[in-house]
Amino acid sequence: NAQVVADLVQVGSINGGRIVGMDLDVGASVMEGQVIATVDIPAVISKSSITDTSKMGFRDVQDQLTEVIAPRSGVIAARWANKGDTLPAGQPIVTLMDQRQIWIVANIDEKKIERVELGQPVEIEITGRDGKLAGHVETVSPVTAATLGSPSDRGANGNVRRVAQVIPVKISLDGDYRSLIPGSSAEVTIWVR
Numbered sequence: 425n426a427q428v429v430a431d432l433v434q435v436g437s438i439n440g441g442r443i444v445g446m447d448l449d450v451g452a453s454v455m456e457g458q459v460i461a462t463v464d465i466p467a468v469i470s471k472s473s474i475t476d477t478s479k480m481g482f483r484d485v486q487d488q489l490t491e492v493i494a495p496r497s498g499v500i501a502a503r504w505a506n507k508g509d510t511l512p513a514g515q516p517i518v519t520l521m522d523q524r525q526i527w528i529v530a531n532i533d534e535k536k537i538e539r540v541e542l543g544q545p546v547e548i549e550i551t552g553r554d555g556k557l558a559g560h561v562e563t564v565s566p567v568t569a570a571t572l573g574s575p576s577d578r579g580a581n582g583n584v585r586r587v588a589q590v591i592p593v594k595i596s597l598d599g600d601y602r603s604l605i606p607g608s609s610a611e612v613t614i615w616v617r
Contacts, residue, residue, distance in 0.1 A: 425590065428550065430606040431525030432501060434516040437492050441465040442510045443517070444489065450503050454494045454520065461492040461505075461517050498522045501606070523602040528559060530612045531569060531590035539616040540564055546595045551609040558598040561614060565592040 445462035454460065465488050501521035505511055528548055532540055540561060548557040568589040595612060597604075 426528050426530035426548075426595075426610040426612045428604045428606050428608040428610060429527055429529050430501075431522040432606075433495060433498070433520045433522070435460060435492060435495065435518050435520055436514055436516045437461070437463045437490060437511065438513055439463060439465045439490055440511060440513040441490070443505055443507050446505070446507045446517070448500055448503075448518070450500050452500045454498060454500065456494055456497045458494045459491045460494055460500075463490050463492060463511075464488055465490055492517055494520060496520065496522060521606065526601060526604050526606065527562070527597060528595040528610050528612060530593045530595060530610070530614075532593050532614075534568060534589040534591055537564065537591040537593075540591075540593060540614055541617070544617070545615045547613040547615070548595065548597070549611045550604065551611075553604075553608075557601060559595045559612075560598060561593055562596040563594040565594075567591075 441463040443461050444464045446460070448454065448460060467488055498520040500518050502519040503517075504515070504519070505517045511517070528546075542561055542564065544561045546559040546561060548559055550557065568591055593614075
């Protein structure tokens with residue numbers, strides 16, 4: 425019950441507006457400081473003298489444009505908007521994945537967690553990938569995560585009778601495995617002392 429996880433960063437504009445430039449798509453590599461999108465910020469284009477309300481719109485002027493900059497280097501893992509979309513402030517435009525920050529999260533049964541310690545060596549098998557990877561236990565969560573029991577655990581009324589508690593354990597990889605795909609299933613063996 426483990427999977428590959430990566431550090432994901434939501435990137436959006438602090439100003440609401442319309443995307444007028446965006447040439448990157450899922451899978452594209454970006455460098456820290458690179459422009460991801462250009463957003464046209466609306467401005468007051470007229471004001472009603474009767475109701476004292478402002479009408480917002482887009483003027484085709486350079487000083488109303490703002491650039492959305494990549495806060496770090498990575499790969500675009502998801503794209504949430506397209507050129508021409510109008511977005512509120514703070515809405516993500518893309519999700520960046522930092523390929524240098526990839527690890528494994530394994531959910532360990534609460535009955536076995538007392539045997540897991542920081543620094544213990546771990547052998548990792550990734551589904552669909554040949555060979556075994558090496559890693560070590562980096563953190564053990566101080567809280568549990570529940571998983572539903574199997575269908576055989578259901579009572580006569582169909583309700584699950586017990587809930588197995590698991591403890592998330594973060595496993596750091598010993599080496600550079602940028603080719604791993606976050607979300608991939610993994611099987612881990614923790615070598616306990």
